[in-house]
Each structure stands twice: as structure tokens, then as C-alpha cells.
Amino acid sequence: MDIEHEIEIIKRGAVDLISENELRNKLKKAKSENRPLRIKLGLDPTAPDLHLGHTVVLQKLKQFQELGHTAIFLIGDFTGMIGDPTGRIEARPPLTKEELLKNAETYKEQVFKILDPNKTEIRFNSEWMESMTAADMIRLCAQYTMARIMEREDFKNRYTNNLPISIHEFLYPLVQGYDSVALKADVELGGHDQIFNLFVGRDLQKAYGQESQVIVTVPLLEGTDGVNKMSKSYGNYVGIDETPDIIFGKLMSISDELMLKYYILLSDISVDEFRILNEDVKNGKIHPRDAKVNFAKEMIKRFHGSAEAEAAYMNFEKIHKEKEIPDDIEVVKLKKENDSIWIPKLLLDMGMVTSTSEGKRMIGQGGVAVTDAGSMTKITSESIPVDKADGEIFKVGKRKFKKVVFEE
Amino acid sequence: MDIEHEIEIIKRGAVDLISENELRNKLKKAKSENRPLRIKLGLDPTAPDLHLGHTVVLQKLKQFQELGHTAIFLIGDFTGMIGDPTGRIEARPPLTKEELLKNAETYKEQVFKILDPNKTEIRFNSEWMESMTAADMIRLCAQYTMARIMEREDFKNRYTNNLPISIHEFLYPLVQGYDSVALKADVELGGHDQIFNLFVGRDLQKAYGQESQVIVTVPLLEGTDGVNKMSKSYGNYVGIDETPDIIFGKLMSISDELMLKYYILLSDISVDEFRILNEDVKNGKIHPRDAKVNFAKEMIKRFHGSAEAEAAYMNFEKIHKEKEIPDDIEVVKLKKENDSIWIPKLLLDMGMVTSTSEGKRMIGQGGVAVTDAGSMTKITSESIPVDKADGEIFKVGKRKFKKVVFEE
Numbered sequence: 001m002d003i004e005h006e007i008e009i010i011k012r013g014a015v016d017l018i019s020e021n022e023l024r025n026k027l028k029k030a031k032s033e034n035r036p037l038r039i040k041l042g043l044d045p046t047a048p049d050l051h052l053g054h055t056v057v058l059q060k061l062k063q064f065q066e067l068g069h070t071a072i073f074l075i076g077d078f079t080g081m082i083g084d085p086t087g088r089i090e091a092r093p094p095l096t097k098e099e100l101l102k103n104a105e106t107y108k109e110q111v112f113k114i115l116d117p118n119k120t121e122i123r124f125n126s127e128w129m130e131s132m133t134a135a136d137m138i139r140l141c142a143q144y145t146m147a148r149i150m151e152r153e154d155f156k157n158r159y160t161n162n163l164p165i166s167i168h169e170f171l172y173p174l175v176q177g178y179d180s181v182a183l184k185a186d187v188e189l190g191g192h193d194q195i196f197n198l199f200v201g202r203d204l205q206k207a208y209g210q211e212s213q214v215i216v217t218v219p220l221l222e223g224t225d226g227v228n229k230m231s232k233s234y235g236n237y238v239g240i241d242e243t244p245d246i247i248f249g250k251l252m253s254i255s256d257e258l259m260l261k262y263y264i265l266l267s268d269i270s271v272d273e274f275r276i277l278n279e280d281v282k283n284g285k286i287h288p289r290d291a292k293v294n295f296a297k298e299m300i301k302r303f304h305g306s307a308e309a310e311a312a313y314m315n316f317e318k319i320h321k322e323k324e325i326p327d328d329i330e331v332v333k334l335k336k337e338n339d340s341i342w343i344p345k346l347l348l349d350m351g352m353v354t355s356t357s358e359g360k361r362m363i364g365q366g367g368v369a370v371t372d373a374g375s376m377t378k379i380t381s382e383s384i385p386v387d388k389a390d391g392e393i394f395k396v397g398k399r400k401f402k403k404v405v406f407e408e
Numbered sequence: 409m410d411i412e413h414e415i416e417i418i419k420r421g422a423v424d425l426i427s428e429n430e431l432r433n434k435l436k437k438a439k440s441e442n443r444p445l446r447i448k449l450g451l452d453p454t455a456p457d458l459h460l461g462h463t464v465v466l467q468k469l470k471q472f473q474e475l476g477h478t479a480i481f482l483i484g485d486f487t488g489m490i491g492d493p494t495g496r497i498e499a500r501p502p503l504t505k506e507e508l509l510k511n512a513e514t515y516k517e518q519v520f521k522i523l524d525p526n527k528t529e530i531r532f533n534s535e536w537m538e539s540m541t542a543a544d545m546i547r548l549c550a551q552y553t554m555a556r557i558m559e560r561e562d563f564k565n566r567y568t569n570n571l572p573i574s575i576h577e578f579l580y581p582l583v584q585g586y587d588s589v590a591l592k593a594d595v596e597l598g599g600h601d602q603i604f605n606l607f608v609g610r611d612l613q614k615a616y617g618q619e620s621q622v623i624v625t626v627p628l629l630e631g632t633d634g635v636n637k638m639s640k641s642y643g644n645y646v647g648i649d650e651t652p653d654i655i656f657g658k659l660m661s662i663s664d665e666l667m668l669k670y671y672i673l674l675s676d677i678s679v680d681e682f683r684i685l686n687e688d689v690k691n692g693k694i695h696p697r698d699a700k701v702n703f704a705k706e707m708i709k710r711f712h713g714s715a716e717a718e719a720a721y722m723n724f725e726k727i728h729k730e731k732e733i734p735d736d737i738e739v740v741k742l743k744k745e746n747d748s749i750w751i752p753k754l755l756l757d758m759g760m761v762t763s764t765s766e767g768k769r770m771i772g773q774g775g776v777a778v779t780d781a782g783s784m785t786k787i788t789s790e791s792i793p794v795d796k797a798d799g800e801i802f803k804v805g806k807r808k809f810k811k812v813v814f815e816e
Contacts, residue, residue, distance in 0.1 A: 082546050132542035134583075138490050141576035146567065149575060159554065167557060167578050168549035174575065175542075 003027045006067055010216060012271055013264045014060070015192040018202075018215040026186050026214060030069075037069040040185035040213070042176060042197075043107065045080035045100050050110045051237040052299070053221040053230035056265045057189050058114045060218050064187070065119050072121045072183055073111070075104050078129035079172055100124075110240060113303050128182040129175060140174055143207040144200070149173070152196040173197050177204040185213045192217040221265060224250050224331070226258045235333030235407065240303045244312035246391060247303075249403060251296035252316065252327045256281070256288040259295060267298055289327060319371060319393070329393055329401045336406040341389050343368065343382050350404060352396045362396055369395040411435045414475055418624060420679055421672040422468070423600040426610075426623040434594050434622060438477075445477040448593035448621070450584060450605075451515065453488035453508050458518045459645040460707070461629040461638035464673045465597050466522045468626050472595070473527050480529045480591055481519065483512050486537035487580055508532075518648060521711050536590040537583060548582055551615040552608070557581070560604045585609040593621045600625040629673060632658050632739070634666045643741035643815070648711045652720035654799055655711070657811060659704035660724065661736050664689065664696040667703060675706055727779055727801070737801060737809045744814040749797050751776065751790050758812060760804045770804055777803040 006027055011017055030037050041061050065071045077100045095103070108122065132140075149170050150156055158165050177200030180188055185205075188198045195217055202212040220229040223236025230237045238250045254262070260281065263274055280286040293313060300309035319325055332350045344359030347368070353359040360382065362368050368379045371393045390406045414435055419425055438445050449469050473479045485508045503511070516530065540548075557578050558564055566573050585608030588596055593613075596606050603625050610620040628637040631644025638645045646658045662670070668689065671682055688694040701721060708717035727733055740758045752767030755776070761767040768790065770776050776787045779801045798814045 078543070082543055129542060134537060134540035134542060134545040135486070135490055137542040137545045138576045138579050141579055142574050144575045146573040146575060146578075147570070162555070165554040166550050167552045167554060167582065168546045170554075170575050170578070171546050171549055175546075 001067065003031070008271055009063055009067065010060075012063070013056070013218060014216050015219050016195060016215055016217040022212070023187070023214045026211075030186070037064070037186040038072055038184060039064045039069050040072045040074055040180060040183055040188045040201075042074045042076055042179060042188070042190070045075050045077045045095060045103055049232070049239065049241070051230055051232065051239045052262075052266060053223070053237065055114060055240065056218045056221050057191060058111055059266055060189055060216065062114050062116075064189075065116055069187075070121060071115055071119060072123055072185065073107075073115070074123050074125060074179055074183065075100070075107070076176065076179075077104075077124045078126040079175055081126070113240070123183065125175070125179050125182070128178075137171070140178055140204075141171065143204055144174055146170075148203070173200045174204070177201040180213050181205050181208045181210060184210060186211075187214045187216060189216050189218070192219055218265065222258060222261065224254050224258075226255050235405075238299070243391075244300045244304050244308040245315050246405070247300055248296045248312040248316050249329070250331060251299060252289075252292050253329055253331060254292070256291075259288060259292050263291075263295060267295060268302075292327075319375075325371075325376070325393060325395075325401055329403050331403045331405055333405050333407055336386060336390075336408055339386050340383050341386050343379060343384065346389065346404065347394065347396060350394065350402050352394065352400050352402055367397050409475065411439070416679055417471055417475065418468075420471070420682075421464070421626060422624050423627050424603060424623055424625040430620070431595070431622045431624075434619075438594070445472070445594040446480055446592060447472045447477050448480045448482055448588060448591055448596045448609075450482045450484055450587060450596070450598070453483050453485045453503060453511055457640070457647065457649070459638055459640065459647045460670075460674060461631070461645065463522060463648065464626045464629050465599060466519055467674055468597055468624065470522050470524075472597075473524055477595075478529060479523055479527060480531060480593065481515075481523070482531050482533060482587055482591065483508070483515070484584065484587075485512075485532045486534040487583055489534070521648070531591065533583070533587050533590070536586075545579070548586055548612075549579065551612055552582055554578075556611070581605050581608045582612070585612040588621050589613050589616045589618060592618065594619075595622045595624060597624050597626070600627055626673065630666060630669065632662050632666075634663050646707070651799075652708045652712050652716040653723050654813070655708050656704045656720040656724050657737070658739060659707060660697075660700050661739055662700070664699075667696060667700050671699075671703060675703060676710075727784075733779075733784070733801060733803070733809055737811050739811045739813055741813050741815055744794060744798075744816055747794050748791050749794050751787060751792065754797065754812065755802065755804060758802065758810050760802065760808050760810055775805050 003024060007020065007023060010023065011020075017023065026037055039061060041057060061071050077095075080095045080100055081097070082094060104122070104124075108117075112120075150159065152173070155165055155169075157163075173196065176197050180201030181204050185201065188201055190198050195215065198213075198215045198217070202215065205212050222228070223230035223234055224238065225234070225236040228234045228236055232239075238247055242250075251262075260278060263269065263277065267274070269277065277286065277291065281288055281291055297309040297313055300312050320327055334346075334349055343363060344353070344356035347353045347359040347362070348356050353362060359368075363379055363382060366378055369376045370379055370384075370389065371377070372388070376393075376395060386406060389404055391403070393401055393403045395401050411432060415428065415431060418431065419428075425431060434445060447469060449465060469479045469481075485503075485505075488503045488508055489505065490502060512530070512532075516525075520528075558567065560581070563573055563577075565571075581604065584605050588609030589612050593609065596609055598606050603623065606621075606623045606625070610623065613620050630636070631638035631642055632646065633642070633644040636642045636644055640647075646655055650658075659670075668686060671677065671685065675682070677685065685694065685699065689696055689699055705717040705721055708720050742754075742757055751771060752761070752764035755761045755767040755770070756764050761770060767776075771787055771790060774786055774788075777784045778787055778792075778797065779785070780796065784801075784803060794814060797812055799811070801809055801811045803809050
């Protein structure tokens, strides 16, 4: 493939490319030496539970892989086993070797839905970090200045605000950067928020006599609300292990604009195909609903298979078309507190009524319904088991529809 | 010995004692357990060429030793072997194992003129640092915050002035502090300028579940000029390997006030003896000259032996008394540039004449003399070999006396 076209593919949806010219030179050199580039992606070794937000960078890695380059999947098990020794950050306890290997297996299962396992090198940084001595670590630290480390936003802010920074926190980005030296990475991928760490890799490779890696970052994916970044804690995520019906429903509820962003960052369609799609949606040749259906099918096919994608589509059509339920239903996340749900309170929490007494009255008048195995069924009692409500669409009156999802 | 009296001895001449109460408790506990305290003194592993300034802290260590405690002489060979990996500080090249062992031998030779070799534990921090892994180093660094490290004056100043600080420089004080953990030190001694590092030891012992060491610091010794700290580069030092005659001459030239300070910090006389000496000098019972003679003899005896001390005294008396040369002659250090000295220029450099022509005239008039094997001899030619001038006293006219010492 022509190098300029390769660059166009690599730039698709990327936030930073540092630098395009270095990338061009590396691609030329690799081509002349008939060898692939080594593309590094570092991953946190904590238990994965991937959502679409995580897959943006995997999609970029896949593009490199399809261009014939070597995808290196680096699991930071060394730092994971140390954790946060101050015990300050409770969310980061040290992991055992067993836990790490188990997490790595789960990762593989999930990411090989996107990447080609045969073209992926899975590495652990304990390979080189476990045999590193304290003296080596001192020499590594000699390659970096405090001023440079303090350019990292969170360090700068904490220092300015007199919040504690432990010295070992300075060592972690250096270890991460040294991984690029050990792997002889040509390119490192990451989220845009990781750019500081990727720069450390560039600097350290230079200090250790290597050519600096090219940096490619991808944006943080917005969640289904189109406002905040996709995150489990915001409840605006699409988990790759969620059921096909849930994924389909969530993806049909996004805005047209967000749908186009998702296409750029997550879909396998080519740069040229996207250009046409974008025009067709904007000039009305394709209905946005159909574009969303295609996108939702593509995602479900990727994570669950073709048959499941088709089935989810059929279920969705059945409920929405036949029962006159609109496509873009708002999904409300609630915390699961009891096994039994008192519906007037639920409707209030979902913002479908303004008081529990209104909710009670609506139920009494036969004006509340809920989907049950795909069919809208009138509610007659004030309480139902939580299982009967979770993931279902509630209807109040003639035109109010909302879906509820309960979280642990 | 009574604990309060022990504390009085330990406090003699000290700048910091952190804290007296902790020291009291440690002394009590050690006594009740019938064990000595472990007193740590860390030393730079670079080639030693000790002068009296270095011996102040050794004197303090000796006092502990005489009180029955264990002197631990720690040679920082681990950090010495790493040096400054940035290559920024040229004066700190990495040392080889052989160089370090050679330096250690030279140290021993010199310091055992003060310490009792049988009661001294000589240790190298490579014993525990060489087997330390990068992971251990990260855990060590987790015990310290950046805010705390930045309290060190030179870090603070460099950061404020935008001068580079390499990350590894933060690791060195932590290694030094960890030495206290490894040694289970009860007390750490150091120069007052080292107090930051000694505090790191206190903090780290606490972090590693030990009782924090007590800190005792001694002042920087003023040089023979009574102004600057004693240092080879200021030319105001008394090297312990200098000849007895040079040491005697240098010590006789110091001021009465400085002589009393030197007694406190360097002499073996007891606290009580010093109290009496101090009073006797101040009320005229003892002539300061005699007190200086005794002090100079004590130092020469310590570093060269009794016979040499007596001989140096006799030489001095002979020259000064018989030839009417004053005792407190200023010593001028000059750089050795040629093997032959042109005396008019020498006299100008020593500030004994105001021009070389005045020097020439004085020589012509027979008004210049120099000591030769202890006797004042008139100078008749304008040039003499440098060996004939080095360490000798020049006399110009009737009352101007100065001694010259040439340095490489």
C-alpha cells in the first residue's frame, strides 16, 4: 500500500500524531528493510471489563495490524504487583501473579474479538523489570529531570495545591517509558490523556541510544449521553460483554452526530466508505436510523457474532415497530437496592411522574405498562421483582417511554 | 557512668541533638538491656585526604565509643559505584570496586588514629543495596513525599532557579536513609550541613517499623583564618598527614578564641578540664600561647606520635624563641608554578613588599632573610630553589614575618 494512504488510515480519528514526518520516515525505512513496525499499546493489569471506550485504541491497533505491522500488547504486571505501596489509593491494591495472569486471560478473550491473535505479541513488563536492580533504577532515573516530570498535569496540580506526591510515583512513568526501550517500539498508542507517559518513552529511547517512537493518541470516547466520557460510573457506557439486546438498545438511543463519531472511531468501514456514509446521512440519502442499525449490528457482530446481531435487530424491531415504541428511548441507570421494586417510587426516580401518589394513581387508572419478553404489558400491582424491571422499557400514559437498568 | 553525664559529653560542641529526651530514653533502655547503642557515621567513598575539619565528627564518634557504644563506620560504596550517571558533575565519576576498597583502606589508616579499631564496625552499604531490586527501590520511594524531599535546601534552590534536578538525585538521600534501617542505627552523626539526610533516616526507620534514630550534628570547623570553613580550597586547613612542623606552625598561628573552639571540638580533654582551661585562659592564669602549644602537641601526638610532637615543639621553640620570631606568623599559600623562585615577586605575592623593585632593593640592602634548617639566614641572591622556600619563614626588615607554603 502507498505510504500516504497508510498515513491517512493511521490519522483517522487520532488526536495527536507526533510526528507525521517521523512516521513517514519510519514507514519508508520499514518498507525498504521489508520489516513491520512495532506498535506498542500498554495496558493496565487490573481486572478488565471493557466497554466501547476502551476499544477505540484497540481499533487503532487493529488498523496498524491490518497494514501489516506488529501489534504489541503490553501488560504492566510489574507495576501492578507493586500497586500503591503507600496504601493511599485504595483502588490500587497490589495484585498477585495469579490475579495478573487471570486478568491477562480475560483481556485476551476480550481483545481478540478485535485483534488478530496470530499477529499480536503479548508481553509483560516483568520480563525486564523483575531482573532490574536498584542500581539500574537509579541510572534510569538519572535520565529524567524533575522539571520534565512536573509537566504532567496531575503532578503539577497536586504540587501547586500542596497535595502529597510520593517519590515512587515519579518512577512509574519512567518504568512505562523504559518499556518502550525494552520493546524497541516504533510507535506507541494511547488515549490522549496518556500523552505525557508516551513522551517519556520517546525521551528515554533517545537517552538509551534508540530512535524515538512515534506517538499516536486517540480521543476519549463520549458516552451514549454525548456529554461525558464513556465510563461505568457515569452509566453512559456500552459494555462489550453486555447482552446483544442491551447493546442494540443503547446504540439506537444515541444522537445522529454521536453516531458519526462512533463510526470514525469504532467501525471497520474504510476511510472512503465513511466519507460516503457521512455525505449520504447529511444529504438525506440514508436515514440516520438505518445507519445506527448498521453500526449496532457491526458492534454486536464483533463482540457476540452475526446471528446474535441479527437476533438483536429483530427483537428491537419487534418491540419498537409493532408496539409503537420509539427508537431513541432514554436509558436511566439506578442503583439496585432491593429485590422487589415499588413502582410508584421507581417512576418518580426515572422522572416519569412528579410524585409517588401520581404514580399510584396512574397504575390505578391502567396507564402504566412494561415490556415483558418483548411485549408491552399493563401493570396491575404496585410492586414487581427487580428482575422483571431490569433492562425493560416502562411506558406512562400514551407517550412517555424510558428504559431502566439496575446496577450493583 | 551516670546518664546525665553521658548526655553532657555527647552534647559537647554539638549543634543539633534531636532529641535530648529520645537520647535519654535510648541510653536508659540500652543500659537496662546491657547493650551498647549503635552509632552510625556515613562517609563519602571518594579518596580521603583528611584535615582537622573532617575529624570533628570522628572525635564525636570516639566519645560515644569511649562511653561503651558501638561505632559504625559506613562507607557509601553503592552510591559511589554509580556516581552521577548524568555525567553533569565531573567531580563525581563512578568509582570501581578496587578504587573503593583502596579508599576504604586509606580511610581506616587515617581514622584509626582517632577511633579504636577493635570497637569499630566498618560497613559498606553495597551489602544491602546490591541485592536490592528495582521493585524494592520503588517501595522505598513510596515512603517519602516530594514535598518532604524539596525541603532540602539545594533542591529547593535549584527548583526555584529553574536549574535541573535529575530524578535519581531524590533517590540518593533515600538510600542514605535506608542505610539507617539496614544498620538499625540508634544514633546518626553528621556535619550540621547533613541534617536533612539524617532526618530522612529517622523518617524511614519509622516507616519500616523501627524506632527513629537520634540525630547529633557537629559544626563545620572554621579554618586557621577563623573566617571560612576549613577546606583545602581555601588554603586554611591543617591536614592530618602534613608534617609535624607544618601542623605545629599552623596551629600556633590561630587566634586565642579559635584555639578554644578547637579544644572543644578536637581535643581529648574532658568537659571538666576544658571548663577549667577556659577560665584559666580568660583570667590570665594560663598564657594562650601555652594552651596552643599543648593543643598543637596533642594533635601531632594523635596523628604522628609523641616523639614527633615533642620534636615539632622543640623546632618551633628554637626558631621562634632563639631567633626572636613571633609565634603567630601568618601562613601564605601559593601555587607552585616553577622550580625556581624569584624572590622579589614572591615577597610581593606574600604582601611583604608593595612592588618587586622594593623587594629587589630590600634584598640589595641585606634586609631579607629566610629560615634554613631552623636558622634565619640572610638572602643574597634574587632566586632560590622552591624547596628552599617551601614551609619556610621569610623576614623583611626588622618586624615583618610570614611563612610560605606551596601547593601543587
